[in-house]
Amino acid sequence: MKATWDIFCTVVDNYGDIGVTWRLARQLVAEHGVAVRLWVDDLRAFVPLCPGADLGAARQMQQGVEVLHWPAEWAPAGTADVVIAAFGCRLPDAYVEALCSRPAPALWLNLEYLSAEEWVEGCHGLPSPKPNGLRTVFYFPGFTERTGGLLREAGLLARRVAFEADPAQRAGHLARLGVQPQAGAALISLFAYENPQLGGWLDALASAANPSHMLVPQGRIVPELCAWLNEPELAVGAIHQRGTLTVQVLPFVSQDDYDRLLWCCDFNAVRGEDSFVRAQWAGRPMLWHIYVQEENAHWEKLEAFLAIYRKGLSEPAAHALLTLWRAWNMHQDMDAAWRGFMVHWPELQAHARQWCAKQAAQPDLAMTLVQFYRNWL
């Protein structure tokens, strides 16, 4: 009999929570043959990631996953063998009571945020015994073998390699997005939160000797793009030219199409958690816009990742990388940082491939979760 998994997701803001849980749910079904129910409290964030999903459905099957609207008033729905509370979300009290009365205990996991900080290894897999006798386990994704790993579907990198080897696939995907890149132009994808440093970066691109074509899926950065272009609004498909820079707004695409977009581009600016991981699997130089936290707690997380990601780079290239990422996240001069980054382009390109290969040598998050459950049994 199939093990049953319940994944609970509250949409706090943006697409990060649902992006990770939807990806995990799909992979568990497709690769590990388990039955997954994905409980989402706000389907409006889910539908853009899964075109064809029904915003009004209380229950629907999507790609083998039973997607359920998590109602404010919880109705008894049974419990699962494995329960994942994503990103600290609080399970319904009635569900917790039902867990208490199960004849066989369920494995209850708190799936935490991704961080490269050292403390993560020391907390990964630790129990959290509750007063009611239940135990949860804190489960941390991460970049080392002493963490839960990163989400990576089987065959993902092989699909990327095949895509890269076939110019027709690349051209076809770009054409479907309405993109006709100028010959020789560097393609750049941009997915970011609001960021006042955007203008400096765009200035650098617009005045560069080589042309570039920036592709911007709809999102929170678009108003700043409008401001720089001095346009009141930017509709999907809108194309604007400033100097050697072409800017184009794209529709919000599904996760699989977003992967292909990353594979089409030479450089990817990403944000949060899900797109950040996907950019690493794309194996291209990237720029991370980290989620801003109180008291600048995110700076430590940024530095922790940079500390491991920079390993293997020459000192000048590492410095250029740090300068660019810090500029983007700590409000420093992006114009100069970008120019400095481009000096080391070949080395940074090769490094992105190596980083991807190194991370891919580790077990992925879905695999480690399944293994953790087996060991727990």
Place this chain on the structure above:
Amino acid sequence: MKTGKELKPGTVLRIDNDPWLVQKAEFTKSGRNSAIMKTKLKNLLTGYKTETVYGADDKLDDVILDRKEATLSFISGDSYTFMDTTDYTMYELNAEDIEAVLPFIEEGMEDVCEAVFFEGRLVSVELPTTISRQVVYTENAARGDTSGKVMKPAKLKNGTELQVADFINIDEWIDIDTREGGVYKGRSKK
């Protein structure tokens, strides 16, 4: 009832009806403005030790403990003897029982501590929020910096090292906030 973020060394939690002493508690900001508390717990009935993690807002049952004022009497190897300041009863604890405050325990200290009892048994000792300690070694101050923003390492009598303001000199007394593992507060008025 306590929340995860309120846990600190000396807290006793009731888990599965057993009393568990928090020996160590490390607060960490995780993602998106949430936080976790990693703890080291000791079962007061069996002596079994374990590590756990709690969310900052997790609700936990704590045990109301008896507290008495006590001062350090003497140290003998790994054994620390405290004396009740009212009835002069002597209580002995092992180093591991007071792991969290150990860096600031030293012979001759005069701090009035709180001895924490569970069912009549001393289980831990808590230091006052602010303590004064003498610096036995630190590098000379850089000339002219009086801002207190430039920090340097300093060593206390028991070997503990911490960061202090650059203007602190050898033999000076400093105030330390014991709540977050021991943080330099300023030059002591002592």
